[in-house]
Amino acid sequence: MYPPKFGYVIPESMDEVLEFLEKEQDARPLAGGHSLIPMLKLRIIRPSYLVNIRGLKELHFVNDGKDTVSIGALVTHFELNTNDIINKNVPLLSEAASVVADPQVRNMGTIGGVVSNSDPAADYPASLIALDAIVRIRNRGGVRDVPFSSFQKDVFTTDLKQGELVQEIVIPKLPAYKYRYRKLERRAGDYAIVGVAVLIKMNGEEIEDVRIGLTSVGPKAIRAKEAEELLKGNKPSDELLDKAGEEAMKVSNPTADIRGSVEYKKKMVKVMTKRALKEALER
Amino acid sequence: MKVYTQNDKVKIKLKVNGEEQEVEVEPRRLLVHVLRDLGYTGVHVGCDTSNCGACTVILNGKSVKSCTLLAVEADGSEILTIEGMAKDGKLHPIQEAFWEKHGLQCGYCTPGMILQAYWFLKHNQNPTEQEIREGISGNLCRCTGYQNIVEAIKLAAEKIRQNPQEYLRLA
Numbered sequence: 222m223y224p225p226k227f228g229y230v231i232p233e234s235m236d237e238v239l240e241f242l243e244k245e246q247d248a249r250p251l252a253g254g255h256s257l258i259p260m261l262k263l264r265i266i267r268p269s270y271l272v273n274i275r276g277l278k279e280l281h282f283v284n285d286g287k288d289t290v291s292i293g294a295l296v297t298h299f300e301l302n303t304n305d306i307i308n309k310n311v312p313l314l315s316e317a318a319s320v321v322a323d324p325q326v327r328n329m330g331t332i333g334g335v336v337s338n339s340d341p342a343a344d345y346p347a348s349l350i351a352l353d354a355i356v357r358i359r360n361r362g363g364v365r366d367v368p369f370s371s372f373q374k375d376v377f378t379t380d381l382k383q384g385e386l387v388q389e390i391v392i393p394k395l396p397a398y399k400y401r402y403r404k405l406e407r408r409a410g411d412y413a414i415v416g417v418a419v420l421i422k423m424n425g426e427e428i429e430d431v432r433i434g435l436t437s438v439g440p441k442a443i444r445a446k447e448a449e450e451l452l453k454g455n456k457p458s459d460e461l462l463d464k465a466g467e468e469a470m471k472v473s474n475p476t477a478d479i480r481g482s483v484e485y486k487k488k489m490v491k492v493m494t495k496r497a498l499k500e501a502l503e504r
Numbered sequence: 505m506k507v508y509t510q511n512d513k514v515k516i517k518l519k520v521n522g523e524e525q526e527v528e529v530e531p532r533r534l535l536v537h538v539l540r541d542l543g544y545t546g547v548h549v550g551c552d553t554s555n556c557g558a559c560t561v562i563l564n565g566k567s568v569k570s571c572t573l574l575a576v577e578a579d580g581s582e583i584l585t586i587e588g589m590a591k592d593g594k595l596h597p598i599q600e601a602f603w604e605k606h607g608l609q610c611g612y613c614t615p616g617m618i619l620q621a622y623w624f625l626k627h628n629q630n631p632t633e634q635e636i637r638e639g640i641s642g643n644l645c646r647c648t649g650y651q652n653i654v655e656a657i658k659l660a661a662e663k664i665r666q667n668p669q670e671y672l673r674l675a
């Protein structure tokens with residue numbers, strides 16, 4: 222399989238990238254290329270130019286702020302999994318990074334690429350929506366911040382406009398929360414059949430706060446709000462976790478594909494939500 | 505800023521197994537094809553869909569699937585392929601271990617397996633069996649059932665621990 226013909230741009234600065242992307246209709250930034258190149262080979266897309274942004278240092282950083290951690294768009298899955306700041310402050314995302322694809326893909330793929338691509342089966346969205354992450358977008362005018370929940374619009378569709386780049390993902394620190402990312406996959410390295418991210422804050426025996434993010438079970442990642450409400454203020458029990466799983470299942474909206482039927486996937490939302498909650502509580 | 509149109513050829517430089525190479529490529533050329541055309545035919549194309557790992561090479565110290573990389577992206581980089589593992593007629597310890605433990609049958613997946621094992625062992629010289637299995641989860645083998653590959657990587661880890669500086673300096 223060969224990609225179709227396209228032009229290629231090696232920029233020297235962020236300004237050049239933004240300017241080029243703004244004026245050139247079908248140009249696309251190239252980050253890790255691990256969604257882009259497979260799509261080119263399948264001839265699903267036909268960009269006019271690829272603009273290689275990999276050399277932009279301004280997009281490759283992890284900043285430890287007072288209340289937030291900022292992750293540059295070019296940080297790879299491998300780096301997310303092994304970076305000390307992320308491990309310490311956003312362990313949920315490090316855990317998710319460890320199960321994205323396989324080691325070689327993790328050496329190339331970037332968080333900015335995942336977020337911009339908005340593949341409904343991607344792993345990070347479950348965690349990003351549970352963490353209330355902010356997407357910081359860069360354009361010629363400056364930056365604008367959009368909550369991840371409204372940044373993702375639909376299948377492969379985001380709030381990005383022509384001439385814009387994802388610059389970084391800003392994540393609030395949640396030190397008191399237990400966490401778990403649970404991925405059900407058909408074979409090692411595959412996309413998730415169901416992905417569930419949970420964050421739980423306890424107050425003594427009771428659940429004070431809980432966030433449940435679901436991915437791969439609808440056009441975009443969602444929060445299982447009803448399940449969260451059911452759990453809040455209560456003492457966790459097997460029965461309660463079962464009910465929460467049931468509520469999460471009700472809001473899921475998967476489609477049938479080679480990885481399973483709608484019925485199977487919905488049932489798995491229930492099972493994986495319960496497991497994720499249980500495993501977070503055991504931490 | 506350099507702008508190449510779709511019909512332009514881009515001149516790129518690669519250092520493959522220590523050998524300087526200069527080629528002109530279309531922007532759409534994949535790294536795997538360029539390497540094979542240069543004679544590094546140990547870089548295999550298995551699936552062509554980023555799944556099997558037969559095309560794995562070490563690029564600037566990281567294992568990557570060369571079927572999912574444009575050659576132009578690799579401009580200026582150092583690459584290690586299976587052809588660069590043996591030195592002065594002596595196999596690399598990972599190659600020896602694959603031989604001794606029968607870590608291959610048809611051999612199609614083997615260059616990719618060995619290069620992925622190389623990258624993995626660079627990061628972890630005392631791996632558990634589970635870690636080895638996860639470490640090669642991006643490499644498929646249709647023959648061996650993986651058991652002897654895992655045994656080979658265990659043995660390779662032992663060999664490498666004796667002299668990591670020497671054995672892990674290739675890339």
Ligand SMILES: Cc1cc2nc3c(=O)[nH]c(=O)nc-3n(C[C@H](O)[C@H](O)[C@H](O)COP(=O)(O)OP(=O)(O)OC[C@H]3O[C@@H](n4cnc5c(N)ncnc54)[C@H](O)[C@@H]3O)c2cc1C
Pocket residue numbers: 249250251252253254255256257258259294295320321322323326329330331332333334335337338340342343344345381385386387388410411412413553554555572
């Ligand atoms: C075999 C295989 C298995 C995989 N399995 C999984 C999996 O289990 N889970 C999972 O989550 N993902 C999986 N992926 C996808 C992988 O994580 C990709 O790396 C990721 O989706 C895209 O990141 P990238 O850096 O490679 O982006 P690219 O492919 O470079 O770009 C993807 C899209 O985003 C745009 N883009 C990239 N960066 C920016 C930016 N900063 N601003 C604006 N637009 C941008 C590009 O123009 C393109 O349209 C898999 C990929 C492969 C090849």
Ligand code: FES
Pocket residue numbers: 548549550551552553554555556557558559560569570571572
């Ligand atoms: S040929 Fe590259 S992963 Fe299979």
Ligand code: FES
Pocket residue numbers: 607608609610611612613614644645646647648
């Ligand atoms: S030995 Fe034949 S594919 Fe692995």
